[in-house]
Each structure stands twice: as C-alpha cells, then as structure tokens.
Amino acid sequence: MAKLQYFVIHCTATPEGRAVSSADIRRWHTAPSPVGHGWKQVGYTDMIHLDGRIERLVRNNDDENVDPWEITNGVEGKNLVCRHIVYVGGMDKSGKTAQDTRTSAQLAAMEKFVKEFHKRFPRVKIVGHNAFASKACPSFDVAEWLRLIGL
Numbered sequence: 001m002a003k004l005q006y007f008v009i010h011c012t013a014t015p016e017g018r019a020v021s022s023a024d025i026r027r028w029h030t031a032p033s034p035v036g037h038g039w040k041q042v043g044y045t046d047m048i049h050l051d052g053r054i055e056r057l058v059r060n061n062d063d064e065n066v067d068p069w070e071i072t073n074g075v076e077g078k079n080l081v082c083r084h085i086v087y088v089g090g091m092d093k094s095g096k097t098a099q100d101t102r103t104s105a106q107l108a109a110m111e112k113f114v115k116e117f118h119k120r121f122p123r124v125k126i127v128g129h130n131a132f133a134s135k136a137c138p139s140f141d142v143a144e145w146l147r148l149i150g151l
Contacts, residue, residue, distance in 0.1 A: 004064045005081040007117055007126045008074050009110075010044060011090025011138040016101035019050055020088045022057055029073065043074040046113070048087040052105030054113060064121055075132045083124075085113065090139040098136030111149050118151055126151070 012020050027035060029042040047055045060070040066080055074084030087110060089101035102110065114126060128142035129135055 001065045001067050002080045004066055004083060004121060004124050006075075006078065006083075007114070007121070007124050008078075008082050008084045008129055008132070009114075009126070009138045009142055010074060010084060010086040010129045011101075012047075012086055012088050013090050013098075013137060013139075014088060015091050015095040016089055016093045016099065017050070018088075020047075022047060022055055025057060025086070037073075039073045041072050043072050044084040044086040045070070045072055046085045048085065048106050048109050048113070050088050050103050050106065052103070052109035054109055062120075064124070075129060078132055083117075085110075087138065090137060098139040100140035102140070114146075115149065115151065 014020055025042050025044065025047065029037050029039050032038045042057050045056065045058045045060055047057055049055065058070065058072050061067065066083070071079050072084050073079055075082055087102055087106050090098060091101065092099045118126065126142065126146060129137040
C-alpha cells in the first residue's frame, strides 16, 4: 500500500464523438496482443462518457492509500501512487490529430469530479498523462484548465 500522490487525467485517444464502452477499455488494456496490451488491470479507475456520465472501472475504497487491488495501469512506473480518470475522445474526427474534444457534459462532469477529488485530497497533484510521457494525452493543458476552474 502506498500514499496517493497523483491524480492523472487521460483521454481514450479516440475520434471526436465516437462512444467508447467500459468493455472496449477492458479489451484494449487486458486482452492479449495484438488486440490489447495484455495487462492484468485496465489503466483507469473512472471514465467520463460523452454524455458526462462517470463510470467506475475499478473499485476502490476512495481513501488516500493505493491498495494493491486498486492499482490501475495508467502511467508506467507511477501506478502505485496514482489514481487515473479518462474522458472519451481526445482526437479530431479523423482520429489523426490530438484535440480537446470534451463535450460540455464531459467538461461539467470532469470539473465537478476533479473539484470534489481535490477537496478530499488537497495534497494530491492533478496532472495530465503527458506530465509523465511524451504523449499528447489528455489533449489539453491540464495546468491551464485547473487555473480556469479555480484550482
């Protein structure tokens, strides 16, 4: 068990407007190659759907400890101290260019979720996946967005 240090925001890196299900995420992450990554667990604790609905993908006890059964595979080398959330989207309609595709419902849901998380765990740093990897994910500037929402 480790203390939670980071809350990491991700995107599914799917075309704008294309729905993604929890079954899709599970297949992409846990199915053997070449279909998936072959991981034991998905990469995210929660997912924000296009309509703003938040779905829990991996149960956790919502405390500041990351128990072994709560570990998800969102950031290589950091998962023991992270909790991860993903929003559906992050690519333009062609699926070729990273783009902030959050719907108004996703924006509202993400803001509420992140503010509530921050209120409960103020010492946990909120970052985008790109803070740890050379990726566009989550396809928006998390630090700037946090400033815009008052965090």
